Amino acid sequence: xxxxxxxxxxxxxxxxxxxxxxxxxxxxxxxxxxxxxxxxxxxxxxxxxxxxxxxxxxxxxxxxxxxxxxxxxxxxxxxxxxxxxxxxxxxxxxxxxxxxxxxxxxxxxxxxxxxxxxxxxxxxxxxxxxxxxxxxxxxxxxxxxxxxxxxxxxxxxxxxxxxxxxxxxxxxxxxxxxxxxxxxxxxxxxxxxxxxxxxxxxxxxxxxxxxxxxxxxxxxxxxxxxxxxxxxxxxxxxxxxxxxxxxxxxxxxxxxxxxxxxxxxxxxxxxxxxxxxxxxxxxxxxxxxxxxxxxxxxxxxxxxxxxxxxxxxxxxxxxxxxxxxxxxxxxxxxxxxxxxxxxxxxxxxxx
Amino acid sequence: xxxxxxxxxxxxxxxxxxxxxxxxxxxxxxxxxxxxxxxxxxx
Numbered sequence: 121x122x123x124x125x126x127x128x129x130x131x132x133x134x135x136x137x138x139x140x141x142x143x144x145x146x147x148x149x150x151x152x153x154x155x156x157x158x159x160x161x162x163x164x165x166x167x168x169x170x171x172x173x174x175x176x177x178x179x180x181x182x183x184x185x186x187x188x189x190x191x192x193x194x195x196x197x198x199x200x201x202x203x204x205x206x207x208x209x210x211x212x213x214x215x216x217x218x219x220x221x222x223x224x225x226x227x228x229x230x231x232x233x234x235x236x237x238x239x240x241x242x243x244x245x246x247x248x249x250x251x252x253x254x255x256x257x258x259x260x261x262x263x264x265x266x267x268x269x270x271x272x273x274x275x276x277x278x279x280x281x282x283x284x285x286x287x288x289x290x291x292x293x294x295x296x297x298x299x300x301x302x303x304x305x306x307x308x309x310x311x312x313x314x315x316x317x318x319x320x321x322x323x324x325x326x327x328x329x330x331x332x333x334x335x336x337x338x339x340x341x342x343x344x345x346x347x348x349x350x351x352x353x354x355x356x357x358x359x360x361x362x363x364x365x366x367x368x369x370x371x372x373x374x375x376x377x378x379x380x381x382x383x384x385x386x387x388x389x390x391x392x393x394x395x396x397x398x399x400x401x402x403x404x405x406x407x408x409x410x411x412x413x414x415x416x417x418x419x420x421x422x423x424x425x426x427x428x429x430x431x432x433x434x435x436x437x438x439x440x441x442x443x444x445x446x447x448x449x450x451x452x453x454x455x456x457x458x459x460x461x462x463x464x465x466x467x468x469x470x471x
Numbered sequence: 472x473x474x475x476x477x478x479x480x481x482x483x484x485x486x487x488x489x490x491x492x493x494x495x496x497x498x499x500x501x502x503x504x505x506x507x508x509x510x511x512x513x514x
Contacts, residue, residue, distance in 0.1 A: 122476035129480020136478075140485020145492040171508045178508075203511060235511025278509050310506035316497050 201260025
């Protein structure tokens with residue numbers, strides 16, 4: 121008799137079942153809102169957050185939250201920038217290991233590099249550097265682009281990182297800051313919703329294994345070369361129009377890191393590909409603009425291609441390295457520079 | 472006994488349907504928001 125009652129209660133709709141259904145769905149939504157916080161992101165492996173091995177935005181979000189919530193007292197390096205910078209060094213772990221050996225004490229390296237990072241993304245990522253940060257922030261230059269393009273990021277943030285810097289840049293572009301509820305998953309629903317199923321899968325099975333380098337052993341195809349040339353021509357056309365606003369934004373990014381040692385870096389550039397499109401004059405102007413900005417801001421500007429002895433054959437295209445040997449050479453030169461600057465930082469803190 | 476069986480049945484139905492509703496809400500929101508994982512094309 122009671123098993124018939126149970127079967128009927130399970131299978132037939134009833135007001136009670138509707139109430140329980142709504143309560144369970146609401147409870148799960150509330151649970152996710154309570155569970156997924158920046159602390160949760162930082163405490164779990166980055167692969168738990170990634171949709172696939174190439175999901176560098178999730179990787180960077182994890183690294184940024186780890187940096188933000190980590191120990192500001194530790195000696196560390198934060199690398200912020202675009203794909204050309206990401207592909208230039210072998211790994212953050214290699215840099216940390218080499219630097220720790222050079223300095224004689226543990227050095228943490230936070231890798232905040234991802235493809236297609238614009239100047240306003242650099243602002244967002246720089247905002248993760250905590251106040252009182254004891255280390256060096258290496259910020260890569262990024263493509264000079266129409267400042268109005270910030271609208272795309274305003275509509276759909278790429279990183280789940282709350283940033284006053286980004287709000288400030290949005291405001292300057294005439295966009296109101298995105299409203300915040302204080303609930304992390306709700307505020308960054310555009311980041312979490314497309315990753316919901318992969319996050320659940322990763323927790324039930326295993327975290328996604330990140331693919332660090334995307335161009336190893338690869339060479340450009342004819343179609344890619346054509347599209348790249350069109351893109352470079354557009355950049356050459358845009359540069360004189362937007363350079364003033366772009367470098368003002370870079371300056372604001374550096375300003376916001378007041379108190380931290382900042383280095384501006386030009387990631388590897390394949391001159392044999394870029395020069396025929398840009399022309400030598402524009403390339404020289406670009407280099408001059410960056411050097412001038414660094415001088416005005418009182419920071420160092422690094423361009424390490426010659427020191428790392430990069431050749432045309434070390435590149436996949438106009439800026440991405442395609443072989444481990446070149447990455448190792450570049451990493452070695454980068455570590456030399458970082459060791460020198462870190463020693464200065466450590467000395468200043470001792471004094 | 473009958474009341475307990477009925478309550479258990481309703482709870483079980485609610486638990487399953489609630490979970491399905493939760494998944495459906497997430498999928499609906501994902502579709503409506505138009506959000507997607509950023510794919511870097513090389514530039």
